[in-house]
Amino acid sequence: xxxxxxxxxxxxxxxxxxxxxxxxxxxxxxxxxxxxxxxxxxxxxxxxxxxxxxxxxxxxxxxxxxxxxxxxxxxxxxxxxxxxxxxxxxxxxxxxxxxxxxxxxxxxxxxxxxxxxxxxxxxxxxxxxxxxxxxxxxxx
Amino acid sequence: xxxxxxxxxxxxxxxxxxxxxxxxxxxxxxxxxxxxxxxxxxxxxxxxxxxxxxxxxxxxxxxxxxxxxxxxxxxxxxxxxxxxxxxxxxxxxxxxxxxxxxxxxxxxxxxxxxxxxxxxxxxxxxxxxxxxxxxxxxxx
Amino acid sequence: xxxxxxxxxxxxxxxxxxxxxxxxxxxxxxxxxxxxxxxxxxxxxxxxxxxxxxxxxxxxxxxxxxxxxxxxxxxxxxxxxxxxxxxxxxxxxxxxxxxxxxxxxxxxxxxxxxxxxxxxxxxxxxxxxxxxxxxxxxxx
Numbered sequence: 001x002x003x004x005x006x007x008x009x010x011x012x013x014x015x016x017x018x019x020x021x022x023x024x025x026x027x028x029x030x031x032x033x034x035x036x037x038x039x040x041x042x043x044x045x046x047x048x049x050x051x052x053x054x055x056x057x058x059x060x061x062x063x064x065x066x067x068x069x070x071x072x073x074x075x076x077x078x079x080x081x082x083x084x085x086x087x088x089x090x091x092x093x094x095x096x097x098x099x100x101x102x103x104x105x106x107x108x109x110x111x112x113x114x115x116x117x118x119x120x121x122x123x124x125x126x127x128x129x130x131x132x133x134x135x136x137x138x139x140x
Numbered sequence: 141x142x143x144x145x146x147x148x149x150x151x152x153x154x155x156x157x158x159x160x161x162x163x164x165x166x167x168x169x170x171x172x173x174x175x176x177x178x179x180x181x182x183x184x185x186x187x188x189x190x191x192x193x194x195x196x197x198x199x200x201x202x203x204x205x206x207x208x209x210x211x212x213x214x215x216x217x218x219x220x221x222x223x224x225x226x227x228x229x230x231x232x233x234x235x236x237x238x239x240x241x242x243x244x245x246x247x248x249x250x251x252x253x254x255x256x257x258x259x260x261x262x263x264x265x266x267x268x269x270x271x272x273x274x275x276x277x278x279x280x
Numbered sequence: 281x282x283x284x285x286x287x288x289x290x291x292x293x294x295x296x297x298x299x300x301x302x303x304x305x306x307x308x309x310x311x312x313x314x315x316x317x318x319x320x321x322x323x324x325x326x327x328x329x330x331x332x333x334x335x336x337x338x339x340x341x342x343x344x345x346x347x348x349x350x351x352x353x354x355x356x357x358x359x360x361x362x363x364x365x366x367x368x369x370x371x372x373x374x375x376x377x378x379x380x381x382x383x384x385x386x387x388x389x390x391x392x393x394x395x396x397x398x399x400x401x402x403x404x405x406x407x408x409x410x411x412x413x414x415x416x417x418x419x420x
Contacts, residue, residue, distance in 0.1 A: 002283065004142060040245055042252060046254070060361045060369065063358075102380070102381055105415070117326055136176070138178070138418065146387055180318055184394030218343075219339075221340045221342075229340065233347050236378055272394070
C-alpha cells in the first residue's frame with residue numbers, strides 16, 4: 001500500500017555555482033523509504049536550478065559554469081528585465097535551460113543514483129540566496 | 141492510502157511565446173487534493189514545452205523568447221528537416237533544451253509553487269496550435 | 281489502491297546520437313499497468329540524456345545532433361576536465377541542457393505519449409556505452 005511523506009530542505013548558497021546536497025537528501029530518504037519508491041525534488045525559485053551532475057571532479061562544475069556564463073552573458077544591453085540586476089534575467093534563462101524539478105526512483109530503500117551522480121542546486125544569481133527545495137516521497 | 145486522478149487540459153496558443161495556465165491547474169488540483177500529493181504535467185507534443193517561470197514581470201517572457209530566437213535561428217539553411225516550415229526544426233530543438241514534463245509536489249492540498257512561480261506552456265511554432273497537456277495527480 | 285513496480289532497462293549505444301527505446305518501455309508498461317498510472321524513467325549516467333522527440337523523420341535527430349555539436353564544441357582548449365577525452369566535458373554540458381529523468385502519465389493502461397512522440401536515450405560520448413535506465417511505475 002503506497003504512502004506519501006514530505007519535507008522541505010533549505011540551502012544557503014554563496015553566490016553563483018553548484019552546491020551538492022546529495023547527503024542531506026539520502027539521509028532523509030533512508031529514514032522513510034523501504035523497498036520501491038519515488039522521490040521528487042522541486043525547487044521553489046525561478047533563478048536557480050536542480051541538476052544531476054558528476055560529483056567526482058570539481059572541474060566539471062567549473063567548466064559547466066564557464067559554459068553557461070558564455071552562453072547567457074550578464075549583459076544588461078541584451079535584456080529588458082534589468083531592475084533586479086544584470087545577473088537576474090540570465091538567471092531566469094539558465095533556469096529555463098536546466099531543471100526546476102527532479103524525480104528519482106527508490107529501489108531497495110535507496111535512490112537509484114549512478115556511481116558518479118550527485119544532486120546539485122545550481123545558484124544562478126551572483127549573490128548568495130536562501131533556497132527552498134520541496135521533497136515528496138512515495139513509499140511502499 | 142494513495143489514490144490517483146487524471147485529466148487533460150487543452151490550450152489554444154496564438155503563435156510563439158509563453159502562455160500561463162497556472163490558474164487552470166490550481167483549480168483542478170484544489171478540487172481533488174487534500175494533504176500531501178504529487179502533480180505531474182506532460183505535454184503531448186514535440187514542438188512546444190512546459191516551463192516554470194517568473195510570472196511577475198512580462199519582460200522576463202519577452203527576454204526569454206529573444207534569447208531562444210537567437211540561440212536557435214529559424215534559418216532553413218541550417219537544417220535538413222524543413223518540410224514543415226522554417227520554424228519547425230527550431231521548435232524541436234527548443235523543446236529538447238526545455239521540458240516536456242513537470243512534477244510539482246502538493247502540500248496541505250496546494251501546489252508548493254514559490255511566490256513568483258507560474259506554470260507556462262511555451263509554444264515554439266510561429267502559428268497558433270491546439271496543445272494537450274495530460275495531468276496526473278497522486279493524493280493521500 | 282496505488283501500487284508500485286520497478287525494473288531496469290539496459291541500452292547499448294553505438295556512440296553519439298539518439299537511440300529510441302519506446303517499444304521496450306511500452307511493452308513493460310502494458311504488462312503491468314491498468315487504468316491510471318505514472319511511469320518515471322531515470323538515467324543512471326551523467327554523460328547521456330533522456331529525451332522525448334519526434335519519431336517520424338530521422339532528419340530531426342540528425343539536426344538535433346548538429347545543433348548540440350555546434351553549441352558545445354569538442355574542443356579541449358575550452359575545458360579543464362579533459363582527462364576522459366575531448367568529448368567528456370561536452371557530454372556533461374549536453375546532459376545539463378537536456379534531461380536525466382522523464383515522467384509520463386498512464387491513462388487506460390497506456391502511456392499518454394502524443395502521436396509523434398518517441399522516448400530516446402541521447403548518447404553524448406563518441407564511443408558506445410552500456411547505459412542503464414531505472415523504471416518506476418505507479419499503478420491503480
